[in-house]
Amino acid sequence: MDLLGFAVVLLLSLASSTSSCKDHEKSFFLQFLAGLSEDGGLAVSWQNDTDCCTWEGITCGTDATITEISLVSKGLEGHISPYLGNLTGLMRLNLSHNLLSGELPLEELVSSTSLVILDISFNHLSGALQEFSAQISETTIRPLQVLNISSNLFTAQFPTNTWKVMNNLVALNASNNSFTGQAPSSFCISAPSITELDLSFNRFGGSVPQDIGNCSMLRVLKGGHNNFHGALPDELFNASSLEYLSFPDNVLNGVLDDANIIKLRKLSILDLERNMFIGKIPNSIGQLKRLEELHLGHNNMYGELPLTLGNCTNLKILDLKINYLSGDLGKINFSSLSNLMIIDLLVNNFNGTIPESIYDCTNLIALRLSWNKFHGEFSQRMDRLRSLSFLSVGGNAFANIRNALHIFKSFRNLTVLSIEQNFMHEILPEDETIDGFESLQHLEIYGSSLSGKMPVWLSKLKNLEKLFLYDNRLTGTVPVWINKLNFLICLDISNNSFTGEILMTLIQMPMLKSEKTVANIDARVLILPTYMSSKKDLPALKDWKYEYRILRAEVNVARNGFTSVIPPEIGRLKALDMLDLSFNSFSGEIPQAICNLTNLEMLDLSSNNLMGAIPLELNKLHFLSAFNVSNNDLEGPIPTGGQFDTFDNSSFIGNPKLCGGMLSHHCNSAKAVHAPASTLSTDQFSDKVIFGVAFGLFFALGVLLDQIVLSKLRFLQF
Numbered sequence: 001m002d003l004l005g006f007a008v009v010l011l012l013s014l015a016s017s018t019s020s021c022k023d024h025e026k027s028f029f030l031q032f033l034a035g036l037s038e039d040g041g042l043a044v045s046w047q048n049d050t051d052c053c054t055w056e057g058i059t060c061g062t063d064a065t066i067t068e069i070s071l072v073s074k075g076l077e078g079h080i081s082p083y084l085g086n087l088t089g090l091m092r093l094n095l096s097h098n099l100l101s102g103e104l105p106l107e108e109l110v111s112s113t114s115l116v117i118l119d120i121s122f123n124h125l126s127g128a129l130q131e132f133s134a135q136i137s138e139t140t141i142r143p144l145q146v147l148n149i150s151s152n153l154f155t156a157q158f159p160t161n162t163w164k165v166m167n168n169l170v171a172l173n174a175s176n177n178s179f180t181g182q183a184p185s186s187f188c189i190s191a192p193s194i195t196e197l198d199l200s201f202n203r204f205g206g207s208v209p210q211d212i213g214n215c216s217m218l219r220v221l222k223g224g225h226n227n228f229h230g231a232l233p234d235e236l237f238n239a240s241s242l243e244y245l246s247f248p249d250n251v252l253n254g255v256l257d258d259a260n261i262i263k264l265r266k267l268s269i270l271d272l273e274r275n276m277f278i279g280k281i282p283n284s285i286g287q288l289k290r291l292e293e294l295h296l297g298h299n300n301m302y303g304e305l306p307l308t309l310g311n312c313t314n315l316k317i318l319d320l321k322i323n324y325l326s327g328d329l330g331k332i333n334f335s336s337l338s339n340l341m342i343i344d345l346l347v348n349n350f351n352g353t354i355p356e357s358i359y360d361c362t363n364l365i366a367l368r369l370s371w372n373k374f375h376g377e378f379s380q381r382m383d384r385l386r387s388l389s390f391l392s393v394g395g396n397a398f399a400n401i402r403n404a405l406h407i408f409k410s411f412r413n414l415t416v417l418s419i420e421q422n423f424m425h426e427i428l429p430e431d432e433t434i435d436g437f438e439s440l441q442h443l444e445i446y447g448s449s450l451s452g453k454m455p456v457w458l459s460k461l462k463n464l465e466k467l468f469l470y471d472n473r474l475t476g477t478v479p480v481w482i483n484k485l486n487f488l489i490c491l492d493i494s495n496n497s498f499t500g501e502i503l504m505t506l507i508q509m510p511m512l513k514s515e516k517t518v519a520n521i522d523a524r525v526l527i528l529p530t531y532m533s534s535k536k537d538l539p540a541l542k543d544w545k546y547e548y549r550i551l552r553a554e555v556n557v558a559r560n561g562f563t564s565v566i567p568p569e570i571g572r573l574k575a576l577d578m579l580d581l582s583f584n585s586f587s588g589e590i591p592q593a594i595c596n597l598t599n600l601e602m603l604d605l606s607s608n609n610l611m612g613a614i615p616l617e618l619n620k621l622h623f624l625s626a627f628n629v630s631n632n633d634l635e636g637p638i639p640t641g642g643q644f645d646t647f648d649n650s651s652f653i654g655n656p657k658l659c660g661g662m663l664s665h666h667c668n669s670a671k672a673v674h675a676p677a678s679t680l681s682t683d684q685f686s687d688k689v690i691f692g693v694a695f696g697l698f699f700a701l702g703v704l705l706d707q708i709v710l711s712k713l714r715f716l717q718f
């Protein structure tokens, strides 16, 4: 062969192996591009005069048919062109994490008869999903296996016919949309190989479809955060491949039946939290050897724990909080549950002492036993729980606080310690032998009538953010080292017998001086979510609410014997959300600078010896939803405008020289000055308004329902 001949052969073979994409396919792309209002720079790569197999995001097969389009997080805006469905070799289409809007041309896209994977999750697609037209139904089998339409804005009922042609569906993720009506259920008949079905975070209602029980391959079923009613159908438990079954936050009821649970032997996660299930935890739970997470919190379940629970040796999370469960935990053998990392029994009726076998669970990072009926002392063996980061045992009848603190102090990773409402009438140890707690961020020892002084060992807790010592009988002064706790932002020492001056110390607290800090601290998520109750004593189940804000910038020194004037430097504590100085002996005037506390939601200065005028510019505190200056010796006009138009008489009574507002004592008109309300930056507003409103509502309800006065308003927090 001569050189020229060789060159021709080489050229020919090169040309055939790199044959470029077909013109008609290219035109479908250009149609797609034309449908975008923001193409994320694609037009630069997608030139009509180049081979589209080389274009960004496009992959071709050996014969130059386009097989894959992947344009993830490209900032694409506009709509999805139905012409993509004309690409006859396209197998994967991934457009997730863009800003695509309009309807999804599902019928056209899957009509290509080649598409196997379609992921358009995390876009702004809306409208209803198409019901496929009759002629294509059931005639052509579609190869589609994965359909991810999650995190869009789809609405309306789920189509029923559409699924009949998708016999190969393996995974359908429709979560985080606004679908309504009955959940789809025909999959298991039309697509027997379905293994993952995620319907969570929608508005599905009605009952959980019993046909799901026909899905013999189904491993993951998620239906949480919908409006499902009624009992879980018995048929559901025929889906014996289930590993992950979760329906939290619905209105499901009925009992968990022994004969049903036993069928799901492969179950690893069972999450039925926040429903209305009743009855006992079934004995057959012990047969679920692979169970790792059991979430039955926030239901109405009662009775004792089944002894067989000790057989679930792979259990990592046991979450039974806020139920009516009872009995002596000592009957359960926790020694065999050494994989446990989280035990949450908050608000139940368990009694007896803490079983010694729990101390064998050395992997525990969170133990919450608060608001039960436990008693006794903590055992020295507890020091084996070295990984504990969250320990909450409040609201029981534990004894010997000195012993308890000596055990807990050695938990080097402990960040949350709540031991309130125990140890009644004991003495709070104050000496430096309580050394340790180096990681502690939240400490709650309130409501225990403890006597003693402000403990010196607290001065070493350099990470402390929240300190609750209220409702005790502590005496003496509050030492100045409190303002060396650089992260302290939430301090409640109300209803004790502290004396002396405190405000000059508090105005030095670093965290309270800066505005941004609370949000930063809140962003750090605790291992367990915190709950609060609107009732102070014996809160009933319905009183417990999930608390979405972990920390408030709060100073509450009410009901002590503190003295001094309120220094103008109080205006520096710009972070403050709540300031309660009531029922002390503070004197002098309310400083003008208090109007600088623009975050304030609650200000209570009542029952002190304050005199002079109420600063009129307080009306520019837009989030102030609770205000009380009653029972002082204030004089002059009550500010008007802003939030002040919402405060009633009770905020001001007991000040004979005050006038205006709703008081019967009217000011002479020259005195009633309407101070200008300042404007509010939108940033600040969006940050705070939700809480402001929520707090205001809560406060109003609290007053209405409980007939409690402002100074008694108290959140129980865990």
Ligand SMILES: *[C@@H]1O[C@H](CO)[C@@H](O)[C@H](O)[C@H]1NC(C)=O
Pocket (backbone or CB within 6 Å): 030, 048
């Ligand atoms: C792309 O090029 C082809 C042929 O070169 C032409 O027919 C077509 O109109 C062009 N399309 C666009 C959108 O410019």
Ligand SMILES: *[C@@H]1O[C@H](CO)[C@@H](O)[C@H](O)[C@H]1NC(C)=O
Pocket (backbone or CB within 6 Å): 083, 085, 086, 108, 111
């Ligand atoms: C694209 O496909 C649809 C059917 O889904 C068909 O009606 C249409 O004619 C096709 N368009 C082109 C340009 O091939």
Ligand SMILES: *[C@@H]1O[C@H](CO)[C@@H](O)[C@H](O)[C@H]1NC(C)=O
Pocket (backbone or CB within 6 Å): 072, 094, 096, 117, 118, 119, 146, 148
């Ligand atoms: C789509 O792409 C994203 C980002 O690469 C990836 O996380 C996701 O798994 C892909 N979808 C499918 C169905 O493979």
Ligand SMILES: *[C@@H]1O[C@H](CO)[C@@H](O)[C@H](O)[C@H]1NC(C)=O
Pocket (backbone or CB within 6 Å): 096, 119, 121, 146, 147, 148, 171, 173, 196
């Ligand atoms: C969409 O869901 C599929 C199937 O569950 C999954 O493979 C894919 O990673 C998901 N996409 C994203 C962006 O998470």
Ligand SMILES: *[C@@H]1O[C@H](CO)[C@@H](O)[C@H](O)[C@H]1NC(C)=O
Pocket (backbone or CB within 6 Å): 121, 122, 150, 151, 173, 174, 175, 176, 196, 197, 198, 220, 222
């Ligand atoms: C479904 O998609 C969401 C994101 O939209 C994701 O968080 C979830 O894990 C997915 N479900 C499954 C079962 O993969």
Ligand SMILES: *[C@@H]1O[C@H](CO)[C@@H](O)[C@H](O)[C@H]1NC(C)=O
Pocket (backbone or CB within 6 Å): 122, 123, 151, 152, 176, 201
């Ligand atoms: C739901 O979708 C929104 C918007 O894409 C996203 O920000 C959010 O994280 C998603 N939520 C869940 C639970 O996946």
Ligand SMILES: *[C@@H]1O[C@H](CO)[C@@H](O)[C@H](O)[C@H]1NC(C)=O
Pocket (backbone or CB within 6 Å): 189, 211, 213, 214, 235, 238
């Ligand atoms: C679904 O399962 C039930 C039994 O649970 C059975 O009677 C029914 O025939 C099944 N349906 C189909 C279509 O397989």
Ligand SMILES: *[C@@H]1O[C@H](CO)[C@@H](O)[C@H](O)[C@H]1NC(C)=O
Pocket (backbone or CB within 6 Å): 213, 234, 235, 236, 238
């Ligand atoms: C499915 O469950 C129902 C009710 O629990 C039962 O009667 C039926 O026999 C089960 N079907 C199969 C195939 O297991």
Ligand SMILES: *[C@@H]1O[C@H](CO)[C@@H](O)[C@H](O)[C@H]1NC(C)=O
Pocket (backbone or CB within 6 Å): 286, 307, 308, 309, 310, 311
């Ligand atoms: C399960 O627990 C019960 C009660 O503790 C016990 O009698 C039984 O032997 C355990 N079964 C297995 C298989 O471990």
Ligand SMILES: *[C@@H]1O[C@H](CO)[C@@H](O)[C@H](O)[C@H]1NC(C)=O
Pocket (backbone or CB within 6 Å): 326, 327, 328, 351, 352
């Ligand atoms: C613990 O509770 C059980 C069941 O409620 C009760 O029978 C038992 O008497 C209680 N024990 C103690 C010591 O209170």
Ligand SMILES: *[C@@H]1O[C@H](CO)[C@@H](O)[C@H](O)[C@H]1NC(C)=O
Pocket (backbone or CB within 6 Å): 386, 387, 388, 413
């Ligand atoms: C404490 O926490 C650190 C960091 O999270 C971790 O590396 C360490 O193993 C933990 N210590 C114990 C005893 O669990």
Ligand SMILES: *[C@@H]1O[C@H](CO)[C@@H](O)[C@H](O)[C@H]1NC(C)=O
Pocket (backbone or CB within 6 Å): 568, 569, 570, 571, 572, 593, 596
């Ligand atoms: C209050 O704010 C005003 C204006 O920002 C400022 O001039 C004044 O010094 C502040 N007072 C205090 C005590 O921070």
